[in-house]
Amino acid sequence: MKNLALTHPDLAFDVEAARRHFPILSRTVHGRPLVYLDNGASTQRPQSVIDAVNDYERRHHANIHRGVHTLSQEATALYESARDRLVRFVNARSRTEIIFVRGTTEAINLVTQSYARPALQPGDEVLITHLEHHANIVPWQMVCAQTGAKLVAAPMTAQGEIQLEAVIALMNPRTRILACAHVSNALGTVLPVRRLVAAAKARAITTLVDGAQAVAHMAVDVRDLDCDFYTFSSHKMYGPTGVGVLYGREQLLERMPPWQGGGDMILAVTFEKTTYNALPYKFEAGTPNISGAVGLGAAVDFLSSLDRKAAHAHEDALLHHATAVLGRIPGLRIIGTAPQKASLVSFVVAGVHPHDLGTILDEDGIAVRTGHHCAMPVMDFFKLPATARASFAFYNTIDEIDKLAAGIERARKIFA
Amino acid sequence: MEINDLYRDVILDHNRQPRNFGPLEPADASVEGFNPMCGDHLTLRLRLNEDTISDIRFEGQGCAISTASASLMTEAVKGKHRDEALKLFDRVHQLLTDDAAPPAEELGKLAALSGVREYPARVKCASLCWHTLASALKSTDPKSVPAVSTE
Structure with missing residues (x-):
């Protein structure tokens, strides 16, 4: 070689x-x-991710956020320290902005159902591009069908490029959301996301960037991109399968209702009323993929060591x-x-x-x-x-x- | 297992020059088959004279295995009684999936498909046209048979 x-x-x-x-x-x-x-x-x-998952399973596993016993505290500390690594990895403002999900697909579904569904009115428009992965098309089609909003796809050139002007030309006063890939999985095209987000922001359009194909290849800074939501999967960045991240701007996440109900996402439950837990736990109902998050944290460490x-x-x-x-x-x-x-x-x-x-x-x-x-x-x-x-x-x-x-x-x- | 055992000369020949390829008008039955995993699809049309397949043609796009399988199938079932064709479907299905399938000499050229069973990811490529045919032949109303999918 x-x-x-x-x-x-x-x-x-x-x-x-x-x-x-x-x-x-x-x-x-x-x-x-x-x-x-x-x-x-x-x-x-990498071996370090395999070792981190293995060590967690062999020495530290218990359910998190629940027990006073040692293992539960160790597991909780490992899970939450993975979140801390991800805060730094994408330069989020705080831990409240990093939600653990199953992967990019679940992250986008969370946004379509918890953010878009209550926000969209009949006649509103959701703007995507022609080169999206099905995971950034179908959830938007579903929420458009639920709300009467319209899905609009910005065109692609013969080279497989998405041109800023072509997307801007489709932004109008009814456009509520721009959802686009950072990198196309089918073609490899890198989209001009920073400028797309800036154009959307100038028109008060909420933005989601599907970063599934980007995080392994480039340093991502969500504050620099200035997007409202950024989604990615662990297994496409050297981590385990079954875990991923939704980054969301705190002000938006605060306003959004929980997507799934259950344990861990509540503060108090009576049959009359439930008080939801604070961010990020409001969006993490049920026992999460703890070992997956630990492995993802190790993958972040590995990438940072390169x-x-x-x-x-x-x-x-x-x-x-x-x-x-x-x-x-x-x-x-x-x-x-x-x-x-x-x-x-x-x-x-x-x-x-x-x-x-x-x-x-x-x-x-x-x-x-x-x-x-x-x-x-x-x-x-x-x-x-x-x-x-x-x-x-x-x-x-x-x-x-x-x-x-x-x-x-x-x-x-x-x-x- | 060598790659030449999958891509035997008969398969390559029927891929390069598929037999009975193209439209058939009029047809007594027209059925579509899809392989959603790979995006392949074919349309199978046949004419029935009483219970005998008097003509059969296919079109669409697919890999070498799926094209050759459809081409070989149309050759094998043309002129056969509906029940005979369905028996052949069972026999080919066994050939594609069952390692213990008895020798395939009596299948003639269709025996060339036996290499596929060593490639589990490709079995659906070879079986799509056969499932599509079976669906047409088993239907009570061949004019309106729903599309067949491998998933």
Whole structure:
């Protein structure tokens, strides 16, 4: 494997050292070293995350916020210290703004049902974009059906770009909410979210940014973005599955009714009246995914221990190499060519259906995603039923991308 | 298991040049099949003469496995009695899912589909057209058969 630090002295990222943190990367698939290029679907876990979850399960587990006994206090301290890490990770103002949820999907559903449903009137508009993941389309369709509001999708260019002016052109006095991705999962496009949020804010439009595909690739500062809500999932940023975060501006969260009722979200219950708990607990009914939150906290620590600028530069180098190498394969067409992209490449190969390609690459130990990427409107836009997608993490190498290219050539030969 | 066992020559040939591909007008039955996981879909149309499949054609888009399976299926069931075709459906379903399935020589070219069972993620690709056919043949009103989905 090439050492980028040697070939590019300005990129001081030691990819081999980074790989050693991830035990799964040393396994084989069908007798070949695993080449894991499906990080957009889920990233792998470093040993420190595995250890944190393991240590929690072996030594500290009990229910949180309930017991006076030692284990409950330890579990509570671990869970809440994970929240503290997330406050710093996204630069929230306080712990009250970080709600633990199951993942991005649940975070968006919480906002649509608890914030949007009481706020929307018939004829109001919710503005999204053409490249959203289904998780940032369907919950809005549901709340629009419940309230009589209208869902409007801002157009996308042929490169898969969302242009600021095109979104602004759709903002009008009935627009109440702008909900958009930070990074497109299907195309890799990075949206101009800071400017989109500023334009929305100038028109008193509430903003939600779906950061599921962003947090692993870039430092996110919710105060700098100035959005009202920001959502992300643990398992797409090297943490465990089943846990994620809703960041919400405190003034908005305060005004919102609880989404789910139950234990932990109350202060006092009688049959006549329930007094809800304070933020963030008002939105965390029932026993949460404690070990997941602990693992997510460890993932934040892991990311913070990296030189994220160097890691980002390495991912950028991977993107440029992949774009160049795949672009040279006859009949291969890259889908999504926006100037600002995260490190993923969506593509189709003439004469080779993405699913056949996925199976053939798997024989070489190479994992890519094939299908519609839960973004059917994007596929319809490009008139494709599916694409193949290679999505990179900082632990991927130039050599792995060359293996991908060789695998695609092999598939072309089979179907020639 | 080698990849060539999945993509046998018969499969590659029927993918490259699918038989009985295109519209069929008029048709006694028209059924759509979807694989929501991968976005593939096909439309299967057939003509029935009493209880015999006198003609059958398909169109749509899908991977090599699904295209070849549909192509092979149309060849195999054309001219067959409804009950024979349904028996063949059971036999192919067994071939695709049951490791203990008896030798498949009597299935002729359809035996080429046996490689699929080593690839569980691809079984639905091969079986979509067969489920779509079975749904058309089992229906009491072939003119209005609901769409078939693999999920």
